[in-house]
Amino acid sequence: MEATIEVEGLRKRYGPIQALDGMTFTVSPGTVTGFVGPNGAGKSTTMRAVLALDAVDEGRALVDGRPYATLRRPLSHIGSLLDAAALHPTRSARDHLLWLAHSQGLGAKRVDQVVAASGLQSAIRRKAGGYSLGMRQRLGIAAALLGDPPILMLDEPFNGLDPEGIVWIRGFLRSLAAEGRAVLVSSHLMSELQDTAGHLVVVGRGRVIADKSVAELIAAASSGRVELHTTKRTEAMTVLTTAGATVAITDADTLTVTGLAPEQIVEALNQGNVPFSQVAAHRATLEEAYMELTRDAVEYRASTIEAPAHESTQETTR
Amino acid sequence: MTTNSGASTVPPAPYRSQVEPGRDGFLQLVRSEWTKLRTVRGWMIGMAVAGLITMLFGILGPLGSGAACNSSNPHGCSAIQPPTLGPDGEPVTDELSFVHKDVSGDGTITARLDSMTGYYAPANGPADSLADLSKSLDPWARAGIIVKAGTTPGAPYVAVVATGANGVRMESNFTTSTQASQGAATGSAISSATPQWLRLSRTGDSFTGYESSDGVHWTAIGTETVAGIPSSAQAGMLASTPDHGSTTYLFGGSSVDSSSALLVAQFDDVAFTGDWSGGAFAAPPTLNQDNGPAPGAALFQNTYTQTGGTFSVTGTGDIAPAIAAASDDTKSIEDGLIGTFAGLIALIVVATMFIASEYRSGLIRTTLSATPRRGAVLAAKSLVIGTVTFAVGLVAAGIAVPLVKSMETGDGIFVLPTSTATELRVIVGTALLLALVAVFATAVGTLLRRGAGAVALVIALVILPYVLAVASVLPAGTSQWLLRLTPAAGFAVQQSLQEYPDYAQVTSAYVPAAGYYPLSPWAGLAVTFAFTAAALGLAAYVLRRRDA
Numbered sequence: 001m002e003a004t005i006e007v008e009g010l011r012k013r014y015g016p017i018q019a020l021d022g023m024t025f026t027v028s029p030g031t032v033t034g035f036v037g038p039n040g041a042g043k044s045t046t047m048r049a050v051l052a053l054d055a056v057d058e059g060r061a062l063v064d065g066r067p068y069a070t071l072r073r074p075l076s077h078i079g080s081l082l083d084a085a086a087l088h089p090t091r092s093a094r095d096h097l098l099w100l101a102h103s104q105g106l107g108a109k110r111v112d113q114v115v116a117a118s119g120l121q122s123a124i125r126r127k128a129g130g131y132s133l134g135m136r137q138r139l140g141i142a143a144a145l146l147g148d149p150p151i152l153m154l155d156e157p158f159n160g161l162d163p164e165g166i167v168w169i170r171g172f173l174r175s176l177a178a179e180g181r182a183v184l185v186s187s188h189l190m191s192e193l194q195d196t197a198g199h200l201v202v203v204g205r206g207r208v209i210a211d212k213s214v215a216e217l218i219a220a221a222s223s224g225r226v227e228l229h230t231t232k233r234t235e236a237m238t239v240l241t242t243a244g245a246t247v248a249i250t251d252a253d254t255l256t257v258t259g260l261a262p263e264q265i266v267e268a269l270n271q272g273n274v275p276f277s278q279v280a281a282h283r284a285t286l287e288e289a290y291m292e293l294t295r296d297a298v299e300y301r302a303s304t305i306e307a308p309a310h311e312s313t314q315e316t317t318r
Numbered sequence: 319m320t321t322n323s324g325a326s327t328v329p330p331a332p333y334r335s336q337v338e339p340g341r342d343g344f345l346q347l348v349r350s351e352w353t354k355l356r357t358v359r360g361w362m363i364g365m366a367v368a369g370l371i372t373m374l375f376g377i378l379g380p381l382g383s384g385a386a387c388n389s390s391n392p393h394g395c396s397a398i399q400p401p402t403l404g405p406d407g408e409p410v411t412d413e414l415s416f417v418h419k420d421v422s423g424d425g426t427i428t429a430r431l432d433s434m435t436g437y438y439a440p441a442n443g444p445a446d447s448l449a450d451l452s453k454s455l456d457p458w459a460r461a462g463i464i465v466k467a468g469t470t471p472g473a474p475y476v477a478v479v480a481t482g483a484n485g486v487r488m489e490s491n492f493t494t495s496t497q498a499s500q501g502a503a504t505g506s507a508i509s510s511a512t513p514q515w516l517r518l519s520r521t522g523d524s525f526t527g528y529e530s531s532d533g534v535h536w537t538a539i540g541t542e543t544v545a546g547i548p549s550s551a552q553a554g555m556l557a558s559t560p561d562h563g564s565t566t567y568l569f570g571g572s573s574v575d576s577s578s579a580l581l582v583a584q585f586d587d588v589a590f591t592g593d594w595s596g597g598a599f600a601a602p603p604t605l606n607q608d609n610g611p612a613p614g615a616a617l618f619q620n621t622y623t624q625t626g627g628t629f630s631v632t633g634t635g636d637i638a639p640a641i642a643a644a645s646d647d648t649k650s651i652e653d654g655l656i657g658t659f660a661g662l663i664a665l666i667v668v669a670t671m672f673i674a675s676e677y678r679s680g681l682i683r684t685t686l687s688a689t690p691r692r693g694a695v696l697a698a699k700s701l702v703i704g705t706v707t708f709a710v711g712l713v714a715a716g717i718a719v720p721l722v723k724s725m726e727t728g729d730g731i732f733v734l735p736t737s738t739a740t741e742l743r744v745i746v747g748t749a750l751l752l753a754l755v756a757v758f759a760t761a762v763g764t765l766l767r768r769g770a771g772a773v774a775l776v777i778a779l780v781i782l783p784y785v786l787a788v789a790s791v792l793p794a795g796t797s798q799w800l801l802r803l804t805p806a807a808g809f810a811v812q813q814s815l816q817e818y819p820d821y822a823q824v825t826s827a828y829v830p831a832a833g834y835y836p837l838s839p840w841a842g843l844a845v846t847f848a849f850t851a852a853a854l855g856l857a858a859y860v861l862r863r864r865d866a
Contacts, residue, residue: 002332003332003333029330029332029333030330030331030332048683048865048866051683051686051687051690052686052687052690053683053686053687053865053866054865054866055865068687068690069690069691070690071690072342073339073340073342074687074688074689074690075688076335076337076339076340080687082680082683082684082687083680083683085679085680086679086680086681086683086684087679087681088354088358088675088676088679088681089679090358090359090360091354091357091358092357095353095357096357098353098357099350099351099353099354099357100350100684100688101340102346102349102350102353103346103347103350103685103688103689104340104342104346104688105339105340105341105342105343105346106337106340107340110337143684147335147337147340148335148336148337149335150332150333150334150335177330178330179330179333180330180331180332180333180334181333
């Protein structure tokens with residue numbers, strides 16, 4: 001059995017809020033899987049369900065093919081970081097790692113190894129209460145690595161990191177995946193996962209919207225889009241909308257047009273006497289692809305997202 | 319399969335861990351929780367402070383009082399009289415009118431009791447003769463026959479007596495009192511027409527008591543073996559009556575409503591047989607009685623008059639166990655542990671925060687994801703906090719009890735003797751009490767998840783009832799119920815004072831304010847244990863069911 005996280009049809013309701021609504025995905029080894037969606041999409045709830053911290057109403061979550069609650073020494077199966085701030089303020093960082101190691105039958109030697117990997121050696125005997133958020137994230141990742149697990153699950157590990165820290169963690173996550181580990185990293189900002197994640201699970205309102213490789217996602221988001229540079233933005237929009245296109249403002253003199261081929265756009269602009277400097281097929285950024293997906297999820301959730309989203313992104317483009 | 323948009327398009331081989339798997343089990347979990355506890359310095363300091371406070375209160379007692387042995391006392395330490403002690407070292411009251419003669423060997427004494435009349439001094443009124451007194455027979459007035467090792471207070475004895483309202487009884491050595499199945503139920507029912515015959519015979523250390531209504535048909539009350547009465551002893555008639563009145567414990571003190579009482583008992587047909595025949599009664603004391611000064615006016619003397627074969631014996635006092643530690647000069651070993659409740663407050667805070675802080679910081683999720691077996695987590699936590707608080711209690715009590723005892727003895731205070739077993743029980747029991755309450759606090763902290771609320775609740779359930787009860791803020795009855803029904807019942811394990819249930823006139827003074835708990839030491843601790851077990855069970859149930 002390959003080391004994976006399998007999530008199948010998780011449903012959970014907190015009072016009136018359906019936090020998880022059929023959440024289903026699988027995390028594969030050897031790549032970093034980004035787990036993205038707006039705040040409140042159910043990312044943290046899913047992770048808590050995977051760790052058997054929260055009970056779900058329906059569905060199941062498996063780690064290494066087994067329910068988490070049945071794992072012995074679970075930290076050797078999966079390392080997790082849910083909340084980097086969850087530390088006793090007056091206990092030293094090293095002692096924090098030590099009790100955690102002891103709970104898995106591990107000793108101080110292993111603690112020293114993960115401390116070295118986290119780059120916290122100089123501060124490790126200080127009280128955790130004095131740690132910056134960035135240092136806490138490093139400490140949390142060190143804790144997740146204690147059992148040297150084949151699976152890692154990190155909730156918003158980029159939060160509070162300075163640019164240097166973000167670069168460090170991106171490289172670190174990539175190297176962990178390159179060793180053959182399954183790595184699930186949640187974020188509400190797609191840009192953080194740029195160049196890190198190979199695969200993405202995009203969620204909104206408790207269910208999966210897209211489950212694709214990054215390449216596939218960008219390709220889908222780019223299709224049929226044309227980028228237009230013009231100084232007469234308003235006139236261009238009027239002309240193109242009349243011609244049946246959908247126009248979005250990208251910045252001061254740039255428009256993104258969908259629904260018309262580039263030749264049709266040039267023709268329409270010429271007929272309307274609107275000056276333009278450049279028309280080009282658009283290549284979407286990851287951020288745009290994500291915004292597109294999640295915006296639709298929010299606006300048309302009930303009526304348009306009936307079919308499983310990962311089959312195609314056609315339903316989610318206008 | 320998906321492809322990686324980054325560096326590699328070929329997925330690497332699944333990861334194989336290079337770390338030797340650790341051992342898995344409850345011991346690892348216990349070690350982990352111990353590491354948690356010892357690595358928060360504040361908690362360790364709290365534990366030490368708890369131990370110190372527990373000892374400090376006890377030590378401050380003898381330091382503060384100085385008792386009667388300080389320089390301002392002109393008599394110095396030698397002036398301090400230890401309380402009268404019975405044959406087993408327990409404090410007793412030994413005050414009676416004793417009409418006695420020397421006897422030796424085995425023999426029998428028989429007497430006919432013709433009447434018991436009780437009197438007490440009216441409030442404020444002059445009392446020069448019996449006519450000035452009010453009539454009232456105390457339920458524990460005694461008239462009867464007795465064999466006693468001597469006239470020294472506290473000397474061993476065996477007696478057969480009629481009482482004011484507690485029937486005919488065979489009593490010995492201040493602590494044993496058995497009511498006869500027959501005989502006059504009340505002293506006022508005894509008259510020359512319906513006398514009460516009493517008989518006591520000795521064979522070696524074996525004593526048998528009898529009662530009869532006619533001096534012909536005798537009924538044995540019982541046979542007791544009482545050591546410590548030498549062959550040469552004293553035997554005769556006795557009369558005694560406790561003071562008329564009652565003691566009320568309320569609102570931080572005791573109020574005694576009491577006046578001197580007097581019993582007049584008429585005896586006839588007094589006969590000594592066996593080795594005891596012959597000899598003469600000691601003359602009545604010219605002033606006061608055998609055993610120290612009489613209470614009150616000269617009228618209240620322990621004395622007797624003899625007219626032919628008829629004796630009229632006048633007595634006051636009591637021959638019974640005493641309420642210990644009633645004075646500043648007498649202490650019991652548990653006085654060294656008076657600070658337990660204060661130390662316990664510190665322990666409750668630490669024990670509660672041990673779990674509540676995890677909820678506050680979110681660390682509970684780390685704990686429960688490291689060990690999904692939640693019941694085991696709670697068990698390990700309880701074991702760790704229980705063991706550590708037990709150790710703290712053992713050290714604190716193990717130092718405080720002997721130290722305070724020796725300080726008090728050095729101050730000239732009389733410390734009631736206790737057996738080694740009792741002293742060990744008080745020390746180990748105190749440590750157990752601390753451990754149980756600490757585990758209780760951890761369980762409550764698990765249930766409430768809030769430190770402040772849980773600390774307040776545990777203090778309200780454990781410390782408050784104890785303080786209210788022993789400071790006699792509440793009436794004695796309410797205090798006793800508090801110490802039966804709340805987790806504070808476990809404080810009973812600290813009681814070294816003996817209780818003598820046969821003596822109802824004394825048991826009424828067995829109140830928490832005087833250091834007497836309503837439950838026996840282990841029964842009290844069992845109540846605390848039950849609360850702890852229930853809270854722990856509920857906490858385990860809730861912890862398993864609840865989202866972390």
